[in-house]
């Protein structure tokens with residue numbers, strides 16, 4: 559039932575504050591983080607391989623920043639369809655994490671199956687569907703509590719995957735005796751996520767104005783740095799699948815290595831910008847875009863100050879910078895794709911050629 563919403567995607571975007579809160583509650587028990595995971599197992603983990611496809615892969619890419627920063631465990635993230643046909647070298651005591659909303663994605667399951675005989679320490683599935691093939695195949699499971707996701711484009715499954723992955727990073731850090739103050743801060747920030755998401759979702763009208771400008775374009779470029787780079791990738795994926803506009807994402811530092819040649823006054827450049835230590839570098843990348851006439855749309859959190867200038871449109875994301883920024887920054891990009899799709903009259907809940915569950919290779 560879509561209720562008062564026009565599409566499931568719109569409804570599911572709006573369900574995120576609650577889905578995040580429910581997911582958090584499911585994996586916190588007083589001071590215990592992810593109590594279903596054995597702390598002794600976590601203490602043994604010396605490396606992590608993450609496998610997933612599509613949006614779930616982007617969640618894995620964000621998690622790499624979190625896990626390495628908080629728990630100091632090396633992480634590699636790979637698309638399952640690539641991994642399954644490689645001969646990966648697996649260091650001792652490596653934990654395999656498979657991320658899948660549906661738990662039925664053929665490539666992710668096949669990768670997991672191959673890995674079972676490859677000498678991993680253990681497997682952990684992150685999944686939204688209980689009783690799916692993935693939850694049956696993994697030794698450990700952390701469920702996302704997004705509720706049923708019907709729109710083909712993943713929205714609330716993604717932000718709840720991020721919620722679980724940040725909790726997991728904190729649990730791993732704790733098992734490895736990281737600074738308790740740092741872990742407390744992560745939990746405090748996560749505790750703000752649901753409320754911040756609610757405030758960001760209230761900026762829908764402003765995003766709609768941006769959508770009106772983007773809807774007539776043939777191409778769009780997304781740029782990000784640090785944990786906002788995978789968010790730029792996710793923004794580009796959402797835009798192309800919902801609106802059929804060709805969109806590409808680059809790490810902002812890669813501009814000079816090729817994509818800058820594309821930039822002219824017909825190319826919108828969309829940037830999730832967080833006031834993290836890389837902000838000054840990001841801003842100098844943006845100036846390179848401006849110098850070539852590219853129109854900039856910067857989704858900036860409260861700490862970003864950019865002088866107003868022609869060709870730069872600042873969309874203020876009403877949230878401070880913190881470790882949860884990627885969870886918050888993706889929300890306006892989901893809205894953007896949604897509104898562009900609606901303006902173009904595409905079938906946003908059922909984009910052409912796509913299926914919700916990719917059960918064949």
Ligand code: F6R
Nearest residue numbers: 612613614658659660663711712
């Ligand atoms: C994009 C999208 C897909 C899925 C991908 C993996 O919006 O929904 O890219 O993320 O097909 O699906 P799961 O997570 O079910 O394995």
